[in-house]
Amino acid sequence: xxxxxxxxxxxxxxxxxxxxxxxxxxxxxxxxxxxxxxxxxxxxxxxxxxxxxxxxxxxxxxxxxxxxxxxxxxxxxxxxxxxxxxxxxxxxxxxxxxxxxxxxxxxxxxxxxxxxxxxxxxxxxxxxxxxxxxxxxxxxxxxxxxxxxxxxxxxxxxxxxxxxxxxxxxxxxxxxxxxxxxxxxxxxxxxxxxxxxxxxxxxxxxxxxxxxxxxxxxxxxxxxxxxxxxxxxxxxxxxxxxxxxxxx
Amino acid sequence: xxxxxxxxxxxxxxxxxxxxxxxxxxxxxxxxxxxxxxxxxxxxxxxxxxxxxxxxxxxxxxxxxxxxxxxxxxxxxxxxxxxxxxxxxxxxxxxxxxxxxxxxxxxxxxxxxxxxxxxxxxxxxxxxxxxxxxxxxxxxxxxxxxxxxxxxxxxxxxxxxxxxxxxxxxxxxxxxxxxxx
Numbered sequence: 001x002x003x004x005x006x007x008x009x010x011x012x013x014x015x016x017x018x019x020x021x022x023x024x025x026x027x028x029x030x031x032x033x034x035x036x037x038x039x040x041x042x043x044x045x046x047x048x049x050x051x052x053x054x055x056x057x058x059x060x061x062x063x064x065x066x067x068x069x070x071x072x073x074x075x076x077x078x079x080x081x082x083x084x085x086x087x088x089x090x091x092x093x094x095x096x097x098x099x100x101x102x103x104x105x106x107x108x109x110x111x112x113x114x115x116x117x118x119x120x121x122x123x124x125x126x127x128x129x130x131x132x133x134x135x136x137x138x139x140x141x142x143x144x145x146x147x148x149x150x151x152x153x154x155x156x157x158x159x160x161x162x163x164x165x166x167x168x169x170x171x172x173x174x175x176x177x178x179x180x181x182x183x184x185x186x187x188x189x190x191x192x193x194x195x196x197x198x199x200x201x202x203x204x205x206x207x208x209x210x211x212x213x214x215x216x217x218x219x220x221x222x223x224x225x226x227x228x229x230x231x232x233x234x235x236x237x238x239x240x241x242x243x244x245x246x247x248x
Numbered sequence: 249x250x251x252x253x254x255x256x257x258x259x260x261x262x263x264x265x266x267x268x269x270x271x272x273x274x275x276x277x278x279x280x281x282x283x284x285x286x287x288x289x290x291x292x293x294x295x296x297x298x299x300x301x302x303x304x305x306x307x308x309x310x311x312x313x314x315x316x317x318x319x320x321x322x323x324x325x326x327x328x329x330x331x332x333x334x335x336x337x338x339x340x341x342x343x344x345x346x347x348x349x350x351x352x353x354x355x356x357x358x359x360x361x362x363x364x365x366x367x368x369x370x371x372x373x374x375x376x377x378x379x380x381x382x383x384x385x386x387x388x389x390x391x392x393x394x395x396x397x398x399x400x401x402x403x404x405x406x407x408x409x410x411x412x413x414x415x416x417x418x419x420x421x422x423x424x425x426x427x428x429x
């Protein structure tokens with residue numbers, strides 16, 4: 001491969017456009033001037049990937065340095081031609097995105113295979129039923145916590161709803177949270193609520209902090225109900241409203 | 249005091265299943281002696297009284313006999329919640345394929361299962377068993393000791409054997425090709 005300046009000069013092409021200087025390019029796949037290479041590449045007659053461009057760039061610099069009477073128009077035309085070739089080759093060298101393989105989709109929808117577990121589910125249900133007829137010493141290892149009896153004494157669901165409604169009325173609207181913000185678990189909230197309970201009977205209005213948002217109020221109330229269900233908090237109907245206290 | 253009586257005393261105060269090795273270490277005897285003693289105790293309890301000895305969740309524990317269930321229920325008034333069909337499905341899929349990710353459960357069921365897994369986690373029937381070394385490191389789930397206890401199993405080998413769906417397909421083809429066979 002070689003690139004050199006050739007003596008012949010054609011400053012103006014037949015179309016009246018300034019032609020690039022006669023930098024001669026000689027490679028295994030192309031032999032001719034820079035202008036011809038530019039045309040051939042543009043017309044897809046030469047594979048630019050097989051033409052090294054570094055020697056052509058060197059020849060261009062030599063041309064700039066060694067020609068005292070360099071024409072700026074010619075130099076600019078060569079620069080444009082070279083820049084075009086470099087950009088085109090650079091794009092060609094970039095890894096191409098492979099087309100997604102065409103997956104032959106089956107005509108049938110994938111059928112869930114859960115029916116396979118039907119006999120096991122039947123057996124498990126039977127065992128669960130049998131197990132529910134035996135009682136162990138400790139509920140932690142015996143019946144699950146969902147089976148623990150709890151009492152609401154004389155408190156009805158409507159009383160609880162009324163107390164919750166009062167809290168919701170004074171709760172602040174929620175601040176917009178970014179998507180994916182970490183959520184508080186009920187378990188975490190339960191420990192917070194447990195700390196706010198006292199041995200004395202207090203109304204829900206007193207227990208719930210003043211500057212609470214609506215979402216936090218919901219969390220608070222759910223955690224409180226869970227504590228009542230697990231027997232860690234007690235509830236009763238006071239003189240005017242529902243009251244809560246830490247279980248003895 | 250005989251080993252049988254000592255075993256009964258230990259099991260009476262235990263609030264969970266006790267492994268044979270723990271009983272042997274506590275009593276200062278061999279595991280074989282403990283197992284012999286447990287057999288005698290089981291037979292003795294079977295004959296009399298309201299208490300049974302059961303092998304459950306990898307150990308031994310005392311429980312009330314089934315015939316007294318109504319009496320105990322009337323006394324304790326437990327609020328039992330039957331597991332829904334979807335929860336049972338997820339539980340079965342986890343039990344047979346553990347450790348398993350939620351995505352894999354959903355592939356088997358063909359429906360979203362995140363809620364069911366959460367419900368089972370709350371009931372402590374399944375538990376996290378680490379993370380899968382795959383993109384996103386999804387959580388792996390498996391059944392818990394509570395699962396064995398709640399379903400009266402000693403270990404997972406007691407799960408009923410599932411039929412291989414491939415074998416079924418072969419059987420159908422075979423019966424179609426040669427109905428006499």
